[in-house]
Amino acid sequence: MGCGGDRHVDLCFSGSYPLMAVSNAVNGPMRGSLTVQCRYEPGWETYKKWWCRGANWDNCRILVKTNGSGEKEKVNQVSIQDNQKMNMFTVTMEELRWNDADTYWCGIEKSGTDLGVKVKVTIDPVTMQCHYSPEWETYVRSWCPDADLSSCTIVVQTAGSELKKNLVSINQKMHTFSMTIWGE
CATH class of the missing domain: 2.60.40.10 (Immunoglobulins)
Known part of the structure; x- marks a missing residue:
């Protein structure tokens, strides 16, 4: 979970957290693709979901964001789709390059404080x-x-x-x- 920061502030409390990554470490093959799935609790269906790159939660760069619906959004080689019936959104990174290896975040946009969980992405030779x-x-x-x-x-x-x-x-x-x- 991300904690602190100016742009995205995570609540950082013990107990249940409304957002989780199915896996906090994901890898994909060079020139191939990988998929990240993030689950959320009921009630967050219509909120915008995002995928952000950078080790620091407060200044990571949002690569792609949903519009609050189940429509697929794609920017360059990164897409995101929210399955609101399953309470899960999926991020796909395609045409992986060696320098795509980094720390990323699954996030939910909300007023005041965003929710986010860290995902480590590695690229296999x-x-x-x-x-x-x-x-x-x-x-x-x-x-x-x-x-x-x-x-x-x-x-x-x-x-x-x-x-x-x-x-x-x-x-x-x-x-x-x-x-x-x-x-x-």
Whole structure:
């Protein structure tokens, strides 16, 4: 729960709290998507729900907000939808990038004080494997992120066992090499 601050002030009391994240730590794959679900007690259905980024509750940046209905709202790669019958709203982050890893907040806007709970988002690296036959063992392995092989730029290549470059690693073992994308 967030506590204190100027813009969003959380009540911070012991006992039941009207808002909770289904999970306070969520992860998603690089270039993939993740979903966060936040539940609230009956009575908060028509209030606006929001998703905010930043470790500090008092100055986090609201990325997307509902309009008080069950309609889906989307800003850039982030969407939010409130299921008022289930007393739950869902945030989806798409096309995840390495720098999307951060502290976020599920929130409910109300007069005087907003409600909010912290959610930690982490991004998982993606690994892809390529297999080849023994006659190619002495050739250089390379990784190119573009679909068009004739015009793409090689990001990393190796004739040895492992090389890291530009947040991409390539690892070669017998008849297999794998690329791990750690960042953009």
